[in-house]
Amino acid sequence: MSEKENSYSCVVCTYVQSIDIPKCEMCETPNPFRSKPTKSDDTTYSNGTTLCPTCTFINSGNHVRVCEMCGHEFDAGSNPSKKFRVDKNEDKEEEEDDDDDDDDDDDYNGYNDFDDRLYEPSMPQNKDKKRKPIEAVEKPMNDNELKSYYNRYISVLKEQRQQTKKISDKQLHEIILELFHSLQYKNEQPEDIDYYKKRQNELHHTVQVLIERLKIQTNENINQISKYWSYLKQLCLNGIQPQTSFNQLCNYLIKPINSNKQFEYYLKQNDEIGGLLQIMSNTLHGVQYRYSSSTINRLFDCEEEMMIDNLRSELEFLLSSYFDTLTIINEFSSFSQTSLQEVNNFHLREIIKNDYPSLVEKISNDFITKVPQVDQMLVKMLRNIKKHLFCDNFDVVNKSDI
Known part of the structure; x- marks a missing residue:
C-alpha cells in the first residue's frame, strides 16, 4: 500500500x-x-x-x-x-x-x-x-532488452549480405593465397627444397638402419633359443638314464667348453628355467616306461622346429609391413603438382614431420614387443613338452599335432 x-x-x-x-x-x-x-x-x-x-x-x-x-x-x-x-x-x-x-x-x-x-x-x-x-x-524481457538482441541479429545479416555481394573471383583467389600464407604454405626457395630432400634421405636411412637392427636382433635371439634348447634337450635326455643323476649331468655339461659355462651362467640368472628343468626331469622319470628315448628326442626336435618357424614368419611379416610403409612414403613424396609447386613442398614437410617419425616409433615399439625373448620362448617350449608328455597319445611325426 x-x-x-x-x-x-x-x-x-x-x-x-x-x-x-x-x-x-x-x-x-x-x-x-x-x-x-x-x-x-x-x-x-x-x-x-x-x-x-x-x-x-x-x-x-x-x-x-x-x-x-x-x-x-x-x-x-x-x-x-x-x-x-x-x-x-x-x-x-x-x-x-x-x-x-x-x-x-x-x-x-x-x-x-x-x-x-x-x-x-x-x-x-x-x-x-x-x-x-x-x-x-x-513479458519476460522489455523492449530495450529485446532491441539489443535484435540489433545484433540484423548486424550479422547485413555483414553476411555485404560479404556475399562483394566477393569476386579475384578476391576469392586473394583470400586463398592469404590463407596459405597464414598457415605457412609458401613457395620455398631452391635451397629449402634441397634441405627437405636431404632431411628425407636422412630419415629414410635411419628407418632402414632400425629395420636392419631389428632383423639382426631377432635372428640372434632365434639362434640363441636354438642353442640353449639343444642343451636343455640333452640335459633332459641324459637325466632319464638310470646311472646318471640330474646334478651329475649338469656338472658334466658345464665343465668341457666355454659355451657350457655360458649356459651355466644363464641358468643361474633364470631360476624359472632351472625350476622347470627339475620338474621336467621328474616328469621324464615318470613316463620313460611309456616312451622311448628316441621318441622323446623327436618330440624336442619338433617343438624346436615349430617355434623357430613361427618366429621367422613373424619377422618376415614385420619386415614386409615396414617396407610397404616406406614404399607409400616414397610415392607420396614424389607426387608433384604442375600449378602449385608449394603443394609438393607441403608433402615433403608432412613426410618429415609425421610419416617418418610414426614409422620410427612403430619400429621402436616392436623392438620391445615383437623381438622374441630367449627366456620366455624357452619356458614356453618346456611347458609345451610337459603338456605333450602327459597326453595319452601324441604324434611326433606331424609337427602340427604337437
Whole structure:
C-alpha cells in the first residue's frame, strides 16, 4: 500500500495510482478503497449497484451472482437491498461492463476460499483492449532488452549480405593465397627444397638402419633359443638314464667348453628355467616306461622346429609391413603438382614431420614387443613338452599335432 493518502498500490500488478478511480488503470482490478463507505457517503442507494455483505464492495448490476471483489456467491432469491449511490461517471463505466458479467462470473468461481489480504483475482480475458496492458506486465524481457538482441541479429545479416555481394573471383583467389600464407604454405626457395630432400634421405636411412637392427636382433635371439634348447634337450635326455643323476649331468655339461659355462651362467640368472628343468626331469622319470628315448628326442626336435618357424614368419611379416610403409612414403613424396609447386613442398614437410617419425616409433615399439625373448620362448617350449608328455597319445611325426 502506498504511504500517500490520495494514492494506492494495486494488489495484483502493484501499479501506483489515484485512490479515486474505480478500477486499476493497468489491469482493471476493482479498487478496494472505492468500495468502503466513508462518513461523507450518503446512505441512499441507486438501482444499478449491489453491495457485497462480505467485503462491502459495490458490484455493478442488480442481478450479480458473484462479487467482483472477493468472489462471494449471492443467493438467487436473496440479493441485498442496500445499494450505494455512485457518481454518474462510475455508472457509465460500469454499464459498459454489464455485458461482461457472465464471463466474469466464470473467471471468479475459483475463489471461494477468499482472504482479502491475499487477493489474487483472475485476469479478464474478454477484450483485446483490456488484455494488452496485462500482457505487457507478463513479458519476460522489455523492449530495450529485446532491441539489443535484435540489433545484433540484423548486424550479422547485413555483414553476411555485404560479404556475399562483394566477393569476386579475384578476391576469392586473394583470400586463398592469404590463407596459405597464414598457415605457412609458401613457395620455398631452391635451397629449402634441397634441405627437405636431404632431411628425407636422412630419415629414410635411419628407418632402414632400425629395420636392419631389428632383423639382426631377432635372428640372434632365434639362434640363441636354438642353442640353449639343444642343451636343455640333452640335459633332459641324459637325466632319464638310470646311472646318471640330474646334478651329475649338469656338472658334466658345464665343465668341457666355454659355451657350457655360458649356459651355466644363464641358468643361474633364470631360476624359472632351472625350476622347470627339475620338474621336467621328474616328469621324464615318470613316463620313460611309456616312451622311448628316441621318441622323446623327436618330440624336442619338433617343438624346436615349430617355434623357430613361427618366429621367422613373424619377422618376415614385420619386415614386409615396414617396407610397404616406406614404399607409400616414397610415392607420396614424389607426387608433384604442375600449378602449385608449394603443394609438393607441403608433402615433403608432412613426410618429415609425421610419416617418418610414426614409422620410427612403430619400429621402436616392436623392438620391445615383437623381438622374441630367449627366456620366455624357452619356458614356453618346456611347458609345451610337459603338456605333450602327459597326453595319452601324441604324434611326433606331424609337427602340427604337437
